[in-house]
Amino acid sequence: MQMRDFVVRFAGEGGQGVVTSAEGLAQSSTQVGYHALTFATFPSQILGGPTWTQARISVDPVLAPGDDVDVLVVFNQDAYDSHHQDVRKDGVIIFNSSEFELKGDDRSFGLPIDELAKSTGNNRAANMVIMGALAHLVNMPQQYLVNFVEERFNRGRAEDAEVIKSNIEALTLGRTHIAESGFVLGELAPAERPAYKQLMIKGNEAVSIGAMAAGLDFYVGYPISPATPILLYMERNLVGKDRVAYQVSSEIESITAILGAGYAGKRSMTATSGPGMSLMSEGLGLAWMAEIPLVVVNVQRGGPATGLPTKTEQSDLFGCMYPAHGDVKLPIIAAGTVEECFYGAAKAIEWAERYQGPVILMTEMALAERAQNIPMPDLSKIKQAKREIYTGSNGYLRYAGHDLTPMPIPGSPGAYVANGSEHDEMGDTTHLGEHHVNMTERRFDKIKLLEEDDYEHEQQENSIAVVPWGGSKGPAREAFNTLQKNGLPVSWYYTMYLNPLPPKMLEELKKKDLVIVPELNYQGQFSSILRSLGVKAESITQYTGLPFKARTLVEKITEMTNARLKETVRV
Amino acid sequence: MSKKNPEYDFKWCPGCGDFGVRRAIELAMINRLEETGKPMENNVVVAGIGCSGNLVHLLEGPQPYGIHGIHGRALPIALGVKMAQPGLNVLVVAGDGDFLSIGGEHIAPQAARNLNICAVVMDNGVYGLTKGQSSPTTLQGTVTSSTPFGKIETKANPLELYLTYGVSFIASGFSGQPRPLSLLIKQGMEHPGFSIVHVQSPCTTYNDTFIELKGDLKNGIQPALWDVPEDHDTSDHLAARALLQQGGVPVGVIYKDTHRPSLDQSVEATWEKAQPKSVEQLMEAFVF
Numbered sequence: 001m002q003m004r005d006f007v008v009r010f011a012g013e014g015g016q017g018v019v020t021s022a023e024g025l026a027q028s029s030t031q032v033g034y035h036a037l038t039f040a041t042f043p044s045q046i047l048g049g050p051t052w053t054q055a056r057i058s059v060d061p062v063l064a065p066g067d068d069v070d071v072l073v074v075f076n077q078d079a080y081d082s083h084h085q086d087v088r089k090d091g092v093i094i095f096n097s098s099e100f101e102l103k104g105d106d107r108s109f110g111l112p113i114d115e116l117a118k119s120t121g122n123n124r125a126a127n128m129v130i131m132g133a134l135a136h137l138v139n140m141p142q143q144y145l146v147n148f149v150e151e152r153f154n155r156g157r158a159e160d161a162e163v164i165k166s167n168i169e170a171l172t173l174g175r176t177h178i179a180e181s182g183f184v185l186g187e188l189a190p191a192e193r194p195a196y197k198q199l200m201i202k203g204n205e206a207v208s209i210g211a212m213a214a215g216l217d218f219y220v221g222y223p224i225s226p227a228t229p230i231l232l233y234m235e236r237n238l239v240g241k242d243r244v245a246y247q248v249s250s251e252i253e254s255i256t257a258i259l260g261a262g263y264a265g266k267r268s269m270t271a272t273s274g275p276g277m278s279l280m281s282e283g284l285g286l287a288w289m290a291e292i293p294l295v296v297v298n299v300q301r302g303g304p305a306t307g308l309p310t311k312t313e314q315s316d317l318f319g320c321m322y323p324a325h326g327d328v329k330l331p332i333i334a335a336g337t338v339e340e341c342f343y344g345a346a347k348a349i350e351w352a353e354r355y356q357g358p359v360i361l362m363t364e365m366a367l368a369e370r371a372q373n374i375p376m377p378d379l380s381k382i383k384q385a386k387r388e389i390y391t392g393s394n395g396y397l398r399y400a401g402h403d404l405t406p407m408p409i410p411g412s413p414g415a416y417v418a419n420g421s422e423h424d425e426m427g428d429t430t431h432l433g434e435h436h437v438n439m440t441e442r443r444f445d446k447i448k449l450l451e452e453d454d455y456e457h458e459q460q461e462n463s464i465a466v467v468p469w470g471g472s473k474g475p476a477r478e479a480f481n482t483l484q485k486n487g488l489p490v491s492w493y494y495t496m497y498l499n500p501l502p503p504k505m506l507e508e509l510k511k512k513d514l515v516i517v518p519e520l521n522y523q524g525q526f527s528s529i530l531r532s533l534g535v536k537a538e539s540i541t542q543y544t545g546l547p548f549k550a551r552t553l554v555e556k557i558t559e560m561t562n563a564r565l566k567e568t569v570r571v
Numbered sequence: 572m573s574k575k576n577p578e579y580d581f582k583w584c585p586g587c588g589d590f591g592v593r594r595a596i597e598l599a600m601i602n603r604l605e606e607t608g609k610p611m612e613n614n615v616v617v618a619g620i621g622c623s624g625n626l627v628h629l630l631e632g633p634q635p636y637g638i639h640g641i642h643g644r645a646l647p648i649a650l651g652v653k654m655a656q657p658g659l660n661v662l663v664v665a666g667d668g669d670f671l672s673i674g675g676e677h678i679a680p681q682a683a684r685n686l687n688i689c690a691v692v693m694d695n696g697v698y699g700l701t702k703g704q705s706s707p708t709t710l711q712g713t714v715t716s717s718t719p720f721g722k723i724e725t726k727a728n729p730l731e732l733y734l735t736y737g738v739s740f741i742a743s744g745f746s747g748q749p750r751p752l753s754l755l756i757k758q759g760m761e762h763p764g765f766s767i768v769h770v771q772s773p774c775t776t777y778n779d780t781f782i783e784l785k786g787d788l789k790n791g792i793q794p795a796l797w798d799v800p801e802d803h804d805t806s807d808h809l810a811a812r813a814l815l816q817q818g819g820v821p822v823g824v825i826y827k828d829t830h831r832p833s834l835d836q837s838v839e840a841t842w843e844k845a846q847p848k849s850v851e852q853l854m855e856a857f858v859f
Contacts, residue, residue: 031859199857213850220654237853239845244654249680253647256640260617260651263638265658268651286641347621376854393632394612408638410652410659415612417627417637428628429581429639 002189004167005058006138007066009481010130011083012075012096013053014043017126021073021247022053023371024127025134029057030200030373031151032144032192038371039065039547044225050078059189062372064474067549070185071137073111073130075099079262080108092137092183095128109181122166132174138188145171194250197376203367204229204271207297210345211269212238214297215385218266219245220257222276226365227299230271251276255283255296260289261511262294263418265409267349271297272308273365277319284358286323288443290418291399291407293352293387296359297345299368300470302545311545312366314470320360321499321529327440331355331450332498334362336473338372340496347496348383353385356407357447362498364471364520366547390414400429402423402442404449436554443567455495455505459484462491463513464561468536469526472518479553480517486554488561490516498526501533509535516540516563518553581625587813588589588772588781591746593626594694595770596662598753601664602633603660611635614660615652619645619669622700622774622839623693626664643803646681649688658834660760663690667673668698671707671727681765682736687833689759689766693746694729695774703777715777716780730825731768731815740766741811743821745784745796746773751822771796771820784820799823 001467008025009019019040026036034060043049056066068088074080075096084105087093095102097110105401111133135145149167154160208230210254211219217484219238221231236243239263251272258268272280277298287294299360300316321332331351335344341363348361389542390396398405398416402413417427422439424430458480464482470478473494480492495507509515509530515537517527522538531537540556542548584587600614614635618624620642627637640648645663653661665674670692681688697715698704704717707727708836733741740762744752752770759766772778786794799821806811811826832840 027859197858199854201857205857209850209853212853218651220651237848238843240847243847246654246838248647248650250676252644253650253677253680256644256647257651257654259640260638260648260653261655262646263617264652264655266655268655282641283644290638290640328835337709376858379850408636409614409658411613413610413612415634415636417639419639420641421639427637429625571814 002160003138003186004060005056005062006070006185006188006190007056007068007109008071008073008134009052009054009069009083009086010051010073011079014045014048015236017073018051018075018228020054021127022129025057025131026055026371027200028131028148029055030198031148033191034058035060035062035373036371037062037065039366040369041141042310049499050082052079052083056218057188059192063478064550065366065547067551071134074102075205077102080105092185094133094178109183109337111174111177116177117170120166120169120173122163125167125170128167128170129174129329132171133178134177135171135179136182137185138339139184139186140188146189150235150297152281152487167500180191194375195522198373199337199376200373201370202229202369202371203335203338204299204369205233206338206341207271207335207345207361207363208233208237209418210342211295211349211376213342214346214349215267216245216269216349217411218258218261218268219269220248220254220268221252222248222254224273226301226368227271227273227276227297227345229368230297230299230427239339242540251279252283255280258460259287259292262277262292262352263410268352269295269297269349271299271558273299273301273309274303274316275305277316278321281324285326285328286420287358288324288328288330289420291356291443292418293356293359295348295352295359295361297348297363300362300364308545310365312364312471312547313520313543313545314364314472315525315543316362317469317498317521317525317529318523320362323360327444329444330501331357331359331447331500332362333359333496334498335367335496336372336440336468336470338367339373339374341367342377344496345380350383350385351450353387354389354402355446356404357443357446362470367471377474397425397498398427399423399439399442400447402438404446451500452497452502453504455493457491457493457505459489459491459510459532460508462489464489464564465491465493465512466557467493467509467515467530468518472520474554475548475550476518478550479557482550482554483557486558488558490557490561506533506535512536514538514560516557516560518548521548573590583622583626584774584776586775587622588770588774589626589693590754591623591749592691592770592772594749595744595752595756596626596664596691596750597630597632599756599760602753604633609660610832614662616662616664617642617645617649617652619663619665619674620697621666621698622668623664623666623772624667626772628824635706637739641670643667643669644677644718645692646674646677650681652837653686653688654838656727658689661688662760663688665690665692667694667708667729668706669694671729677711678733678738679736682733682738684834685739685831686763687835689756689768690764691756691759692729692767692769693772694769694782695772695778697774697778699777701773709778711723728815729769731812733769734811734815735825738767739764739823740778740825741827741832742766742768743825744768744770745820745822746770747852748822749780755824761831762827763836764831768789769785795819796822
């Protein structure tokens with residue numbers, strides 16, 4: 001049988017080309033029409049340290065990093081020791097015999113990567129040696145990779161021909177060398193290049209461009225893993241007249257500066273991760289209280305405190321939805337795929353302006369650093385963020401009534417005080433109960449303006465539902481596909497709008513006997529929130545710093561479903 | 572605004588120094604309005620938390636825009652307002668606790684950026700609104716509600732701190748002289764960079780220093796306030812430092828550097844180097 005996909009993991013020291021190998025493989029594969037997704041974890045240090053990246057190459061769109069490793073490429077003994085148990089029984093382990101000699105594993109084969117690259121006269125062709133070897137293992141036509149090399153290195157320079165020649169030579173050397181080993185994995189089904197235009201992009205970059213597509217014009221940030229790439233992207237691209245991208249001195253400055261800019265009429269955003277999110281707590285409360293539009297992107301990592309800066313987790317949902325003291329519940333969009341990073345960011349900017357308040361976009365380390373091929377985003381689907389602006393004269397009551405009111409912009413008539421103390425309709429501080437009642441209700445009522453009606457739903461007739469959120473969508477979807485083939489009677493629901501939930505979806509979930517929520521945290525945060533809304537939800541939790549394996553979810557969902565069905569029969 | 576709103580339940584104590592600061596700010600803004608023709612809504616007053624911060628609600632006459640934010644963060648809020656709309660006149664009002672203690676971390680970065688705003692610091696040497704705890708500018712040894720055995724820490728010297736941080740306009744004033752103070756604030760607003768007008772604004776309830784400041788010659792008390800001499804060279808950093816070594820409370824402009832570009836000017840200078848791209852062009856870079 002032909003293979004539909006395969007997973008290659010590269011492991012070694014930081015700086016050994018572990019990341020570039022995986023990304024190069026993903027790029028070359030997508031170039032010829034396969035789908036690809038990379039998954040990376042880095043050590044939290046500048047140079048060196050154990051690191052690994054894997055690429056999943058597939059004939060079909062890729063949903064998750066993949067459960068098992070088909071090929072492991074290791075650059076040192078430590079890497080082998082830590083990763084060989086993840087390689088499937090009949091998988092292949094390629095070790096760089098230019099670096100070390102691996103003994104005692106009959107799945108392994110030594111490839112003198114550096115020497116082979118050197119022999120082509122191009123030391124930088126090491127990636128191509130590996131690529132050639134991998135292509136042989138899955139019986140990928142040589143021509144695919146030759147085409148990729150010719151396209152990639154045709155850069156209009158004098159040395160192009162030389163570089164192309166050495167890279168093709170490296171491909172061939174890798175291929176012929178591994179052929180001697182007799183190892184093969186099978187034959188990968190031929191690529192079917194999609195007819196639509198595609199991007200190869202990471203989650204952080206997709207967030208950046210998505211926000212700009214909705215009209216972002218002000219960004220400040222403070223470096224923090226894994227959100228830093230958004231700051232760097234903005235500083236290079238959110239530039240020119242009337243646009244600002246700027247590094248400030250702390251996350252406290254980030255949140256308060258975008259609050260000032262939002263007040264002054266700009267569509268404003270910052271991005272951070274766990275610890276920065278904690279520092280923004282008070283500023284978010286102020287934005288909620290004073291009704292100032294702004295967006296905070298939380299690229300989640302393992303927490304609390306410094307936690308696991310370079311590992312993935314979905315443990316900030318409580319912290320994002322209830323980030324501050326007092327009666328606060330913020331609108332939340334959680335992206336589940338790289339594509340949703342784009343559309344989610346655009347929607348977050350639009351939401352903030354629509355309801356005049358803070359919005360949190362949640363992503364995760366595993367999405368942020370994942371390179372994936374996605375269909376070119378459709379800009380006609382993006383709604384430009386537009387604020388209702390006050391255009392009358394002075395003497396305006398900014399906070400009058402129970403509903404959204406147009407917002408005056410400094411420089412124009414309508415001066416008012418945006419007040420973080422409880423206030424009356426003109427923004428003056430008051431401690432009177434009736435004002436606090438009215439303003440509290442006003443702030444919560446505005447969230448209804450954000451209710452959306454689109455959500456994913458399948459097999460709705462089943463009384464047990466699988467409802468993932470955020471980045472667990474991928475593995476959960478892969479598991480759901482398998483469960484359907486197995487004939488398990490479960491339904492599928494998904495939305496990136498966690499607050500407010502699409503009302504129709506919530507209504508349907510309330511009628512289910514059991515809603516199963518796979519999520520990467522200890523407490524079962526989303527299921528807990530769903531239960532508070534009257535849904536019979538239970539979580540499948542994991543807190544290893546890694547994403548779910550689809551296989552784990554298949555087992556657990558099957559177990560929970562069967563147990564519930566048995567119970568129902570007994571009753 | 573308070574006059575229009577009988578429910579407003581904040582009042583300064585009788586004789587509070589902040590009344591004078593309020594008057595000085597009103598005068599400076601009106602003066603600016605008359606001179607530039609820019610309407611009052613071109614001004615934004617960003618207030619911290621404490622007695623000082625309530626100034627934003629107590630201004631009389633035509634109203635500027637205002638933000639009454641969170642404790643210690645008036646400066647970075649002002650940073651956002653000013654970077655969003657460099658054409659606005661942005662004023663920060665804060666107390667010594669708000670500005671120097673909880674918000675102290677924001678002074679140095681604004682000085683380094685030369686953020687073009689004016690901060691008016693109302694220094695009363697005490698946390699008044701929370702009823703009399705020691706602040707950075709409380710004298711060492713003072714018994715307050717939070718220092719029953721006397722304040723352990725030394726008193727901060729804000730003017731020297733500003734000079735060391737590289738604040739490009741530093742003035743020192745007194746709330747008991749609203750008109751001269753308004754001229755200092757006006758100069759601060761006109762200065763093309765980060766300006767701080769540090770004002771002695773005594774708390775009549777917890778730390779009444781009016782007599783120490785103004786002196787009482789009949790009873791042999793020399794005034795702590797003294798005017799900066801007319802021949803003081805405000806562009807001379809060393810002269811400014813020497814001035815501050817003389818003790819007491821100088822009144823006037825201490826230091827002024829007009830050669831540095833302000834943050835909005837520096838940002839504008841990047842426009843010619845920048846190559847803004849459309850969203851379509853940005854996406855095109857990822858097409859394969």
